[in-house]
Amino acid sequence: MALHQEHVVLRVVAKMLIPMILLFALYVQFHGDYGPGGGFQAGVIFAAGIILYALVFGLGAARQVVPPPVLRRLAALGVLLYAGVGVFSLLSGYAFLDYDAIDPEHPSHGQHLGILLVELGVGITVASVMLMLFFSFAGRGRQ
Amino acid sequence: MILAHYNYWVVVLLMMIGLYTIMAHSNLVKKLLGLMMFQTSVFLMFISLGKIEGGTAPILTGDAVAYSNPLPHVLILTAIVVGVATTAVGLALVVRIHEAYRTIEEFEAIERDKRENQPA
Amino acid sequence: MNVFAFDALNVFLLACLVVTAIAIARLRGLFAVAMLSGIYSLLSASVFVLLDAVDVAFTEAAVGAGMTTVLFLATFGLTRSRENAASHERRLPALLVSVACGAVLLFALSDLPPFGAADTPVQTHPIAERYVETTHDEVGIPNMVTTLLASYRGFDTLGEVMVVFTAGIAVLMLLGRCSRERAEDDH
Numbered sequence A: 001m002a003l004h005q006e007h008v009v010l011r012v013v014a015k016m017l018i019p020m021i022l023l024f025a026l027y028v029q030f031h032g033d034y035g036p037g038g039g040f041q042a043g044v045i046f047a048a049g050i051i052l053y054a055l056v057f058g059l060g061a062a063r064q065v066v067p068p069p070v071l072r073r074l075a076a077l078g079v080l081l082y083a084g085v086g087v088f089s090l091l092s093g094y095a096f097l098d099y100d101a102i103d104p105e106h107p108s109h110g111q112h113l114g115i116l117l118v119e120l121g122v123g124i125t126v127a128s129v130m131l132m133l134f135f136s137f138a139g140r141g142r143q
Numbered sequence B: 001m002i003l004a005h006y007n008y009w010v011v012v013l014l015m016m017i018g019l020y021t022i023m024a025h026s027n028l029v030k031k032l033l034g035l036m037m038f039q040t041s042v043f044l045m046f047i048s049l050g051k052i053e054g055g056t057a058p059i060l061t062g063d064a065v066a067y068s069n070p071l072p073h074v075l076i077l078t079a080i081v082v083g084v085a086t087t088a089v090g091l092a093l094v095v096r097i098h099e100a101y102r103t104i105e106e107f108e109a110i111e112r113d114k115r116e117n118q119p120a
Numbered sequence C: 001m002n003v004f005a006f007d008a009l010n011v012f013l014l015a016c017l018v019v020t021a022i023a024i025a026r027l028r029g030l031f032a033v034a035m036l037s038g039i040y041s042l043l044s045a046s047v048f049v050l051l052d053a054v055d056v057a058f059t060e061a062a063v064g065a066g067m068t069t070v071l072f073l074a075t076f077g078l079t080r081s082r083e084n085a086a087s088h089e090r091r092l093p094a095l096l097v098s099v100a101c102g103a104v105l106l107f108a109l110s111d112l113p114p115f116g117a118a119d120t121p122v123q124t125h126p127i128a129e130r131y132v133e134t135t136h137d138e139v140g141i142p143n144m145v146t147t148l149l150a151s152y153r154g155f156d157t158l159g160e161v162m163v164v165f166t167a168g169i170a171v172l173m174l175l176g177r178c179s180r181e182r183a184e185d186d187h
Helices: A008-030 A039-057 A059-065 A068-091 A107-140 B003-024 B028-050 B070-101 B106-117 C003-026 C030-050 C054-078 C088-109 C126-138 C144-152 C154-175 C177-186
Strands: none
Touching: A008 A039, A008 A107, A039 A059, A039 A107, A039 B070, A039 C054, A059 A107, A068 A107, A068 C154, A107 B070, A107 C054, A107 C126, A107 C144, A107 C154, B003 B028, B003 C003, B003 C088, B028 B070, B028 C003, B028 C030, B028 C054, B070 B106, B070 C054, B070 C126, B070 C144, B070 C154, C003 C030, C030 C054, C126 C144, C144 C154
């Protein structure tokens, strides 16, 4: 019998914890400018939240929440977002990944926005790659 | 003299344990764990080099204080995430080896290869 | 934190780290080893906090104690979780080689500047000063590690993200659905 059918305590606790883990991941992602954190950590924490869901409610349910084809596209999207910021600054006549290009009037604003976008790209890629790894390993034994 | 370097002594010790695990064990998962210990010892080395006594974490507070060097932190932070990704590739290879040879011991796999490749 | 408390805590954590590493090297039940590797990661994260690398500690705790353990357990589910006895013929050469490497490194250690000194080449190199002095004016984000990671060394980080992405693709190729279906077609 699957874990989610018999362990009521685990189910209830997981249901309470998962939203908080995901919310904490977003906090780490967007608060990385001011405290410890950033895309790498947030991506791993976000993936950990979904992995907890998969462990308690089953792999099939987790695959419905984040379908593997979507994950593959998200992993590429993160890298493209990162590189896209670089290409944008290149096309604006600045050096590759020089975020001053985003807001030439206020270089500091441009830096803020650039770092935010780049960290978002890192977070998306890391989260989806970590989930991809987990799904590949966990899905291998079945079927 | 010795005490001034004790962090680096531990780094070398961890590196030795990791290297020994990689070479002495024939279990492929154990070899990967040895590699991880080796990796962590390098991380510890870099972070130790960046530490300033009485310094603080490199987050600007407005007060004039000494910050530990943030550059090693940046290098190691990315290295950790890359490390887990490459470990996953290693584990995936172990899974495939197990499917092909029904074993995750290096020697058993090599012996099977030898048996099967013997000229009849 | 006063110097004595720092040293005491540091020595304690490093001793725990070494003991855990030895246990990982010696134990044969791989489930126990996976758990110990999680503890090992958490201990090294604590050391990183002590050495002011809070971002690194955060990453190590999330990755080492979370992801790596899950991946190892998933691997045991697909393979086996017991290690055969290590062959004795390899032990002595392995010990000799690792001790020799360690001895060379220990010999070289005496040339390193003392731990925690502020006048080491690492701390006095112009680039460190450049980063620490100018982040506030040029970028204005308090967390220097984020600034360096995403802005000053953005090119590095792009490469690292590419590596993570490539590793994900490699695992998909090795374990994904496509390769399994192909393998079944072959049989």
